[in-house]
Amino acid sequence: MNRLKVMVSGANGRMGREVVKMLKKDDDLLYVGGIDPIVSSQQETDDNPIYQRLEEALIAEKPDVIVDFTNPHVVKDNVRTAIELGVSPVVGTTGLTLEDILILDKLAKEHEIGGVIAPNFAIGAVLMMKFAQTAAKYMPNVEIIEYHHDQKLDAPSGTALKTAELIQQVRKELKQGHPNEKETLIGARGGAFSGFRIHSVRLPGLVAHQEVILGDLGQTLTIRHDSIDRESFMPGVNLAIKKVKSLRGIIYGLEHLLN
Numbered sequence: 001m002n003r004l005k006v007m008v009s010g011a012n013g014r015m016g017r018e019v020v021k022m023l024k025k026d027d028d029l030l031y032v033g034g035i036d037p038i039v040s041s042q043q044e045t046d047d048n049p050i051y052q053r054l055e056e057a058l059i060a061e062k063p064d065v066i067v068d069f070t071n072p073h074v075v076k077d078n079v080r081t082a083i084e085l086g087v088s089p090v091v092g093t094t095g096l097t098l099e100d101i102l103i104l105d106k107l108a109k110e111h112e113i114g115g116v117i118a119p120n121f122a123i124g125a126v127l128m129m130k131f132a133q134t135a136a137k138y139m140p141n142v143e144i145i146e147y148h149h150d151q152k153l154d155a156p157s158g159t160a161l162k163t164a165e166l167i168q169q170v171r172k173e174l175k176q177g178h179p180n181e182k183e184t185l186i187g188a189r190g191g192a193f194s195g196f197r198i199h200s201v202r203l204p205g206l207v208a209h210q211e212v213i214l215g216d217l218g219q220t221l222t223i224r225h226d227s228i229d230r231e232s233f234m235p236g237v238n239l240a241i242k243k244v245k246s247l248r249g250i251i252y253g254l255e256h257l258l259n
């Protein structure tokens with residue numbers, strides 16, 4: 001049987017290293033190398049090449065799939081390059097706007113390529129988002145608090161934004177809080193999204209966590225998810241790699257790949 005050839009962009013990063021480990025354990029997948037401008041010590045003992053430039057890597061190794069865990073500044077160009085070279089992208093990197101995703105979807109369809117962009121590959125997080133969406137239909141007063149490690153570049157997290165988008169689809173229009181509310185410390189009420197708020201906490205010791213708190217007369221409901229290890233994302237990444245070649249255009253969110 002032909003094994004799917006996979007490369008990893010951001011191979012020396014926190015998520016990239018975890019993906020490489022997962023690929024090497026799966027007999028149906030063949031890790032053929034990574035891309036990362038930063039050289040790591042681990043690289044010395046790895047037989048697979050690490051390239052500095054994506055285009056050069058894709059032309060040399062001709063992978064079927066490229067997994068991207070890089071950063072919000074480079075991800076859009078990376079996905080564009082992959083699609084133009086006929087390689088299916090599986091993207092965990094956050095920071096793409098809905099407009100970016102529409103542009104990449106159009107490009108992918110023009111090239112008859114499938115792609116997956118998922119702000120969170122952990123099944124528990126996907127369920128947390130779904131549950132929050134269901135709850136917000138009945139309890140429209142809602143706030144999102146996301147907690148991440150202090151090396152994260154983007155705020156709010158991609159997961160918080162996706163949760164907010166899902167809630168927005170079902171929540172009746174409502175501006176929360178007191179109409180005469182005054183922030184005496186700018187930012188104290190968090191970021192405003194369609195009438196409700198998102199708060200971002202950054203601390204060493206955290207991995208990736210989110211609470212969606214809904215309030216109503218005399219009651220609150222808290223829906224919480226914790227990724228305590230980056231292993232939590234790997235089954236979702238693995239599923240996306242195995243399904244992406246059967247898609248056309250970009251799907252946004254792991255939920256679209258689950259039965």
Ligand SMILES: NC(=O)C1=CN([C@@H]2O[C@H](COP(=O)(O)OP(=O)(O)OC[C@H]3O[C@@H](n4cnc5c(N)ncnc54)[C@H](O)[C@@H]3O)[C@@H](O)[C@H]2O)C=CC1
Nearest residue numbers: 010012013014015036038069070074092093094119120121
């Ligand atoms: N969708 C999901 O389930 C998850 C998404 N993430 C997202 O993944 C991204 C990466 O997160 P981490 O691994 O924690 O970051 P990190 O900073 O540890 O790793 C990023 C790596 O990308 C490399 N890089 C930078 N520019 C590059 C380029 N042009 N080409 C190739 N590599 C490049 C860096 O040198 C670094 O090694 C973030 O956007 C984060 O929010 C993180 C965890 C789960």
Ligand SMILES: O=C(O)C1=N[C@H](C(=O)O)C[C@H](O)C1
Nearest residue numbers: 094119120152157158159208
């Ligand atoms: O940077 C991270 O670590 C994570 N990023 C993603 C996000 O922005 O939602 C997914 C997960 O929360 C971990």
